[in-house]
Amino acid sequence: MVLYFIGLGLSDEKDISVRGLEIVRRAERVYLEAYTSILMISHEKLEEFYGRPVIVADRTLVEQDADSILCSADTLDIAFLVVGDPFGATTHSDLLLRARSANIPTRTIHNASIMNAIGAVGLQLYNYGQTVSMVFFTEAWRPTSFYDRVKENRHVGLHTLVLLDIKVKEESWEDIALGRGGKGRFNKPRYMTVAQCAEQMLEVEETRGEKVYTPRSLAVGVSRLGSEDQRIVAGTLEQLSTADLGTPLHSLVLLGSRVHELEIDFIREFAIDKDIFNAAYHEEYGKEDGDKAM
Amino acid sequence: MVLYFIGLGLSDEKDISVRGLEIVRRAERVYLEAYTSILMISHEKLEEFYGRPVIVADRTLVEQDADSILCSADTLDIAFLVVGDPFGATTHSDLLLRARSANIPTRTIHNASIMNAIGAVGLQLYNYGQTVSMVFFTEAWRPTSFYDRVKENRHVGLHTLVLLDIKVKEESWEDIALGRGGKGRFNKPRYMTVAQCAEQMLEVEETRGEKVYTPRSLAVGVSRLGSEDQRIVAGTLEQLSTADLGTPLHSLVLLGSRVHELEIDFIREFAIDKDIFNAAYHEEYGKEDGDKAM
Numbered sequence: 125m126v127l128y129f130i131g132l133g134l135s136d137e138k139d140i141s142v143r144g145l146e147i148v149r150r151a152e153r154v155y156l157e158a159y160t161s162i163l164m165i166s167h168e169k170l171e172e173f174y175g176r177p178v179i180v181a182d183r184t185l186v187e188q189d190a191d192s193i194l195c196s197a198d199t200l201d202i203a204f205l206v207v208g209d210p211f212g213a214t215t216h217s218d219l220l221l222r223a224r225s226a227n228i229p230t231r232t233i234h235n236a237s238i239m240n241a242i243g244a245v246g247l248q249l250y251n252y253g254q255t256v257s258m259v260f261f262t263e264a265w266r267p268t269s270f271y272d273r274v275k276e277n278r279h280v281g282l283h284t285l286v287l288l289d290i291k292v293k294e295e296s297w298e299d300i301a302l303g304r305g306g307k308g309r310f311n312k313p314r315y316m317t318v319a320q321c322a323e324q325m326l327e328v329e330e331t332r333g334e335k336v337y338t339p340r341s342l343a344v345g346v347s348r349l350g351s352e353d354q355r356i357v358a359g360t361l362e363q364l365s366t367a368d369l370g371t372p373l374h375s376l377v378l379l380g381s382r383v384h385e386l387e388i389d390f391i392r393e394f395a396i397d398k399d400i401f402n403a404a405y406h407e408e409y410g411k412e413d414g415d416k417a418m
Numbered sequence: 419m420v421l422y423f424i425g426l427g428l429s430d431e432k433d434i435s436v437r438g439l440e441i442v443r444r445a446e447r448v449y450l451e452a453y454t455s456i457l458m459i460s461h462e463k464l465e466e467f468y469g470r471p472v473i474v475a476d477r478t479l480v481e482q483d484a485d486s487i488l489c490s491a492d493t494l495d496i497a498f499l500v501v502g503d504p505f506g507a508t509t510h511s512d513l514l515l516r517a518r519s520a521n522i523p524t525r526t527i528h529n530a531s532i533m534n535a536i537g538a539v540g541l542q543l544y545n546y547g548q549t550v551s552m553v554f555f556t557e558a559w560r561p562t563s564f565y566d567r568v569k570e571n572r573h574v575g576l577h578t579l580v581l582l583d584i585k586v587k588e589e590s591w592e593d594i595a596l597g598r599g600g601k602g603r604f605n606k607p608r609y610m611t612v613a614q615c616a617e618q619m620l621e622v623e624e625t626r627g628e629k630v631y632t633p634r635s636l637a638v639g640v641s642r643l644g645s646e647d648q649r650i651v652a653g654t655l656e657q658l659s660t661a662d663l664g665t666p667l668h669s670l671v672l673l674g675s676r677v678h679e680l681e682i683d684f685i686r687e688f689a690i691d692k693d694i695f696n697a698a699y700h701e702e703y704g705k706e707d708g709d710k711a712m
Contacts (some may be wrong), residue, residue, distance in 0.1 A: 134528060138437035141427060198697055209530060211537030212638045217684055234535040234644050235435075236503060236528030239543050244526050249533050250551070254576055269616065274686060276544040282548055329589025384710075390511055393518065409661050 125201045129210035131235025134350030136165045137173040144233045148174050152200035155193055159183040163207050164351060190222050192321030196230045212237030214280045238375055242285055245356050246390030247343045253277030253287055258321050259289045269329045275336045281382035286317035288374050315372035322365035340404045342379045344391055345369050359396040360404050381409055419495045421517045423504035425529025426646030430459045431467040435460035439525045442468050445493035449487055457501050458645060484516050491522045506531030532669055539650050540636045540684030542608040549579045552615050562622045569630045578645030582610035583670050609666035612639030616659035627682055634698045636673040638685055639663050653690040654698050675703055
């Protein structure tokens with residue numbers, strides 16, 4: 125039969141496609157990938173909506189016990205649910221390749237992911253460069269590789285989508301410090317906010333000092349994209365570093381210099397302060413097309 | 419009430435989300451945007467599935483008679499259906515801005531679009547640069563602006579998604595030549611194939627000669643992405659310029675030099691000829707990371 129990779133979309137149980145739901149209801153086993161992303165509803169609500177049990181697949185299961193997922197997939201339909209799209213920010217090519225080498229047919233049921241739904245903020249998708257990820261900085265680990273990629277995008281004048289870190293099932297620091305790792309005790313999930321992201325970006329610009337962007341560079345913060353209470357906020361990185369966009373998930377887009385006047389008209393509606401927005405726009409992005417930033 | 423922008427996804431009537439379908443069934447009027455994209459099924463099949471009439475919205479209606487779409491949207495729910503995602507390759511910001519200025523609330527129900535579902539070919543979405551469009555060349559009009567953008571992506575080592583032209587509701591050339599335009603007689607729709615796209619790309623490289631890519635550069639062609647009979651084919655641009663991927667829609671991805679070995683392992687399965695694929699890979703992309711192309 126078939127191993128189905130089914131995208132759940134962005135927000136809640138009703139974002140699944142009609143086709144996806146049909147497959148979930150008739151599949152032999154249903155797994156929910158739950159370590160790279162989160163849905164804004166509970167596992168129980170999902171089971172209730174589907175009218176059937178859903179097995180939560182954490183990283184250990186998918187990476188170390190993939191055979192149990194694939195078990196009897198040659199004779200039965202198996203559904204593997206992924207928040208967003210199965211081949212969005214995180215791909216599940218490993219599981220797909222295992223299925224392929226076991227001669228199990230696969231099919232993907234696509235859905236919206238942050239990678240295309242971000243279009244809703246009003247910046248044209250084809251004006252985006254490569255997507256970057258921002259991780260939680262720690263005392264010891266403050267990686268700046270994102271900065272090089274943003275630099276490449278900004279050099280050409282393109283927008284940059286920044287995906288923000290989430291930490292689910294992190295082992296408790298206390299356990300790790302006391303050498304008691306692997307006990308299955310976990311910290312509460314943590315989700316990076318737009319404010320934290322903007323702050324880290326500004327810190328790295330300060331350190332690296334290559335003028336890839338400034339505190340006055342314009343960006344758009346978005347939270348709970350696709351849900352009824354999604355929020356979109358536009359402003360300078362400095363403004364965003366103190367903006368409160370509420371509960372997760374958050375994402376950020378840094379504007380490129382090729383931004384079109386129509387895009388600006390669209391996002392001005394979301395400005396924290398229209399005067400600051402307009403001033404910052406004229407300072408850095410000017411009025412003509414072309415490569416002005418950097 | 420609300421003007422809903424509802425994404426239909428990639429393939430047929432069952433790709434709509436459960437939430438989208440609920441809204442369609444209860445909305446006062448339902449429009450289908452039918453000039454920038456096509457669904458792989460008929461308008462009638464859609465009406466049958468929804469159990470209600472669907473008004474086809476061509477370019478004239480949306481751009482010149484938007485008021486009729488917005489009419490009474492302040493008191494009734496209106497649904498505006500868009501193939502793919504409403505803010506995918508083509509955005510409908512104009513209609514949204516009109517609604518905004520008339521104080522009509524809007525909401526977007528996202529879905530998969532080519533911009534994220536292209537992840538299914540096995541190249542990581544965050545390794546893509548800006549997306550480009552390829553139009554049908556005519557005797558008089560052979561625009562090469564796409565080439566400059568591909569150059570920017572290739573310079574950094576990123577993949578490029580090329581969206582291929584579709585011509586729907588083109589006025590008949592005969593009518594235009596005889597000065598009988600505007601009669602509403604249209605040519606059959608035309609959809610660019612992967613082969614035509616690869617051929618035009620090679621022609622422009624020949625003319626411009628900036629070695630942005632060569633006939634041996636690797637690319638992936640895809641047709642009917644997301645449908646049960648989707649096809650994915652990998653090979654050199656030269657090979658793709660004679661490949662037959664069947665019925666529309668087609669898209670193409672040109673590989674960037676930063677391609678990862680795992681991505682190559684994934685797409686090798688789709689190679690027209692594995693030996694040619696491997697040889698072309700080692701010629702241009704080598705084994706190390708970094709900027710080798712260009």
